[in-house]
Amino acid sequence: MDPNTPPPVIAPGHTFGSITDKISSIVLARRTPLGWYAGFGIAFLFVLVLLVSLSYLVVKGIGIWGNNQPVGWAFGITNFVWWIGIGHAGTLISAILLLLRQEWRTSINRFAEAMTLFAVACAGIYPLFHVGRPWLAYWLLPYPNSMGVWPQFRSPLIWDVFAVSTYATVSLMFWFVGLIPDLATLRDRSQSRVGRVVYGMLAMGWRGSARHWHQYDTAYLLLAGLATPLVVSVHTVVSFDFAISILPGWHTTIFPPYFVAGAIYSGFAMVLTLAIPIRAVYHLEDFITSRHLQNMAKVMLVTGLIVGYGYMTEAFIAWYSGDAYEGFVPINRMTGPYAPAYWALLFCNIVAPQLLWLKRVRTHVPSLFAISIVVNIGMWLERFIIIVTSLHRDFLPSSWGMYSPTFWDYSTFIGTIGLFLALLFLFLRFLPMISIFEMRTMLPEAKVESE
Amino acid sequence: MRTLRRIHGLMAEFDEPTALVAAAAAAHEAGYRRMDAYSPFPIEELHHAMGGHHSRLPLIVLIGGLVGCIGGFLLQYWAAGIAYPVNVGGRPFNSWPAFIPVTFECTILGASLSAVLGMLALNGLPMPYHPVFNIQRFALASRNRFFLCIEARDRKFDLEGTRTFLETLKPREVSVVEP
Numbered sequence: 001m002d003p004n005t006p007p008p009v010i011a012p013g014h015t016f017g018s019i020t021d022k023i024s025s026i027v028l029a030r031r032t033p034l035g036w037y038a039g040f041g042i043a044f045l046f047v048l049v050l051l052v053s054l055s056y057l058v059v060k061g062i063g064i065w066g067n068n069q070p071v072g073w074a075f076g077i078t079n080f081v082w083w084i085g086i087g088h089a090g091t092l093i094s095a096i097l098l099l100l101r102q103e104w105r106t107s108i109n110r111f112a113e114a115m116t117l118f119a120v121a122c123a124g125i126y127p128l129f130h131v132g133r134p135w136l137a138y139w140l141l142p143y144p145n146s147m148g149v150w151p152q153f154r155s156p157l158i159w160d161v162f163a164v165s166t167y168a169t170v171s172l173m174f175w176f177v178g179l180i181p182d183l184a185t186l187r188d189r190s191q192s193r194v195g196r197v198v199y200g201m202l203a204m205g206w207r208g209s210a211r212h213w214h215q216y217d218t219a220y221l222l223l224a225g226l227a228t229p230l231v232v233s234v235h236t237v238v239s240f241d242f243a244i245s246i247l248p249g250w251h252t253t254i255f256p257p258y259f260v261a262g263a264i265y266s267g268f269a270m271v272l273t274l275a276i277p278i279r280a281v282y283h284l285e286d287f288i289t290s291r292h293l294q295n296m297a298k299v300m301l302v303t304g305l306i307v308g309y310g311y312m313t314e315a316f317i318a319w320y321s322g323d324a325y326e327g328f329v330p331i332n333r334m335t336g337p338y339a340p341a342y343w344a345l346l347f348c349n350i351v352a353p354q355l356l357w358l359k360r361v362r363t364h365v366p367s368l369f370a371i372s373i374v375v376n377i378g379m380w381l382e383r384f385i386i387i388v389t390s391l392h393r394d395f396l397p398s399s400w401g402m403y404s405p406t407f408w409d410y411s412t413f414i415g416t417i418g419l420f421l422a423l424l425f426l427f428l429r430f431l432p433m434i435s436i437f438e439m440r441t442m443l444p445e446a447k448v449e450s451e
Numbered sequence: 452m453r454t455l456r457r458i459h460g461l462m463a464e465f466d467e468p469t470a471l472v473a474a475a476a477a478a479h480e481a482g483y484r485r486m487d488a489y490s491p492f493p494i495e496e497l498h499h500a501m502g503g504h505h506s507r508l509p510l511i512v513l514i515g516g517l518v519g520c521i522g523g524f525l526l527q528y529w530a531a532g533i534a535y536p537v538n539v540g541g542r543p544f545n546s547w548p549a550f551i552p553v554t555f556e557c558t559i560l561g562a563s564l565s566a567v568l569g570m571l572a573l574n575g576l577p578m579p580y581h582p583v584f585n586i587q588r589f590a591l592a593s594r595n596r597f598f599l600c601i602e603a604r605d606r607k608f609d610l611e612g613t614r615t616f617l618e619t620l621k622p623r624e625v626s627v628v629e630p
Contacts, residue, residue: 015595016491016594016595017594017595018512019593020491020595022595033552080479134536142526142530148534149535150530150535151530152531152537153527153530153531153549153550153553154531154539154542154546154549158550158553159552159553161551162552162553162556162557163556166556166557166559168561169560169563169564170559170560170563173563174563174568176567177567177570179498181491181492182594184593185491185593185594187593188590188591188592188593188594189590189593189594200534200579201579204571204576204577204578205577205578205579205580205581206576206593207489207581207583207584207589207592208489208490208592209487209489209574210475210487210488210490210494210498210501211487211491211498211502211503211598212574212576213490213493213494213497213572213591214493214498214499214503215491215508215569215570215573216493216574216575217493217495217571218465218506218508218509218570219508219566219569222508222509222512222562222566223563223566223567226512226559226562226566227563228561229555229559230556230559233552233555233556233559237552237556240552261526301459322455416595423494437491437492437493438492440491440492441492441493441608445467446468446492446494447468447469448468448469448472448494448495448496449469
């Protein structure tokens with residue numbers, strides 16, 4: 001075999017039938033594996049932790065978090081940006097790589113999209129509860145009310161409401177449209193009556209008609225085209241929350257591109273973190289091959305370098321601006337009270353991923369897994385550093401302060417990780433984690449031969 | 452002819468996408484118009500083989516996007532300029548550059564909603580019942596088999612004649628679709 005040809009997207013020997021059976025059997029198996037119960041059980045315990053934390057927050061108010069003056073935004077926004085960023089890889093894989101005709105995306109787009117949805121759900125919790133009175137959160141939406149008040153459309157925070165809610169809606173629709181033909185497969189193959197009825201209702205009577213496929217393909221392509229600028233706009237708007245303010249360290253034009261690159265970086269790290277154990281547990285090495293892992297590692301390397309460039313620009317502009325307050329920000333980050341977090345962030349996001357230059361590391365699955373975890377941590381630290389170090393020492397030393405997280409800060413964060421994993425476990429059990437119909441089109445037999 | 456109207460049509464089953472496309476093209480050539488092909492994945496050539504037309508969906512999406520764009524901007528113009536004007540440092544009430552992000556998001560939302568709902572509407576979905584589901588083997592249309600159904604309402608349809616025609620296309624089997 002020519003060493004320059006990339007390894008195949010699907011291992012050889014598969015047919016339309018075997019692909020269908022292999023992926024759908026995970027969902028249609030009567031017996032749920034014991035490991036699934038164990039995993040879901042642990043994740044669900046943390047969902048309960050989240051419920052307790054949020055209930056207590058509603059009873060007592062956000063004073064139970066460590067937020068204070070001057071650090072009014074702390075874990076809440078750090079976690080919000082982290083989760084939203086993770087979601088971005090799902091859209092990138094499903095929409096942008098589709099438009100770029102990267103066929104390898106087919107094996108991972110379904111669960112990357114599910115990851116997007118669950119990450120956005122986790123992200124949404126933070127601003128919703130950070131408003132303090134979550135039962136009044138609908139005031140953020142423009143609706144005719146007896147108070148005669150309307151949202152302030154000049155504020156980036158209201159842009160965020162529109163960006164994130166549009167993103168959640170479009171991601172959900174994109175995911176569901178992609179699922180319709182596979183739901184029909186599950187309807188036709190399910191052995192139980194409940195399965196046939198539920199999957200049948202969700203499939204809405206899909207029968208694979210050529211006329212339907214024609215409209216379907218058009219809709220899917222248009223959705224991909226719409227999701228592509230959307231995903232870039234969402235993290236741009238998130239970065240505006242910071243960049244539009246006048247705070248030193250936030251008021252900078254590098255933020256939008258640097259945030260978008262960081263989002264893709266952390267998202268691909270999370271896809272790897274999830275894909276590596278899932279393919280091992282469910283024996284999906286035929287579909288999620290070494291080629292997929294290597295490609296994702298390459299995307300991580302590139303976006304990681306863009307993020308590194310962002311850090312350099314930040315520091316350079318802070319110095320070049322000649323502004324005493326701006327110039328102080330990087331010095332405070334490197335030598336101030338949060339310096340350990342800053343150096344850890346540089347190690348996680350800039351130093352460790354350089355190992356991905358080596359093919360030996362990209363093809364070694366345990367190292368890839370380890371690096372993906374390190375990058376996840378690094379990207380969380382990045383948001384923490386951006387938010388907390390800028391806020392805690394802004395202009396006048398008389399208004400400086402310190403932030404340290406409380407028990408409830410940690411429990412809420414761990415709780416959302418639990419929610420994310422619990423939703424993911426439910427998804428793996430009840431819906432096909434790989435797009436079955438798109439995998440069929442990857443086979444050579446799917447090509448129509450001209451006479 | 453009257454009795455024939457009681458059935459939905461005749462269904463032929465094929466093993467390969469290439470065979471299905473060839474069969475659909477042959478049926479179109481033979482003058483059949485009221486027919487549909489069923490496959491477990493999209494086959495680009497199939498729609499053309501049956502003499503299909505361009506989708507109207509892009510136009511619907513364009514209209515949806517424009518409605519979202521104009522509606523989103525007017526909402527902000529009305530809220531910030533007319534219903535609830537707030538003077539922020541003497542800036543104009545219609546500070547349109549600040550309205551662009553929300554206008555953009557509304558454009559995408561309008562276009563995406565019309566893409567999904569438009570696709571479902573043009574396809575007539577949800578449709579819980581359809582005669583083709585009466586064929587037992589049709590469950591394989593979502594797995595690995597390819598079907599061509601010539602419907603009884605086609606003007607050229609004739610139970611014996613159409614069956615003979617379908618047999619010439621070398622299908623696995625031909626069966627009658629009950630309504």
